[in-house]
Amino acid sequence: MTPAQAQAVAIDSAIIADPVTGTALMGYDVVSYFIDNKAIPGDVGQQVSHAGRAWYFSSLANRLVFENKPESFVPAFGGYDPAALAAGVIRQGDPRIFLQWQGKLYFFRDKEARDRVLAKPDIIEAAAREWPGLKRDLDP
Numbered sequence: 001m002t003p004a005q006a007q008a009v010a011i012d013s014a015i016i017a018d019p020v021t022g023t024a025l026m027g028y029d030v031v032s033y034f035i036d037n038k039a040i041p042g043d044v045g046q047q048v049s050h051a052g053r054a055w056y057f058s059s060l061a062n063r064l065v066f067e068n069k070p071e072s073f074v075p076a077f078g079g080y081d082p083a084a085l086a087a088g089v090i091r092q093g094d095p096r097i098f099l100q101w102q103g104k105l106y107f108f109r110d111k112e113a114r115d116r117v118l119a120k121p122d123i124i125e126a127a128a129r130e131w132p133g134l135k136r137d138l139d140p
Contacts, residue, residue: 021054034073039096046063075107081113082106083108083109083127094110097110101124
């Protein structure tokens, strides 16, 4: 196959990504949220493909951890804001505004949305009920 030929790659639109490059989570290292408890930009030199997207990592160690079990690290709701989802609206979360809760990672569009979920964790359950229908709207 020549470089000019198109390759069929299933891109998961239910995972937030940079609108220009298609890089998952705007290039942030998803493993760093669990290991360092902070948002750390990844390095293009430490990337792996998963769900049709490039995922960047800040270290080889983080990349290898992700490759071993990626489903453990992908943010809940693909990185979409659970407070918005609970209200029946799709809003992309900001990878810099996050919460780890019960072993899962959540992104929020702003700090106020995160604070609402911290005050009323049942919003996560409401988002989970809404997510399947809203996710269908994201598919190309």
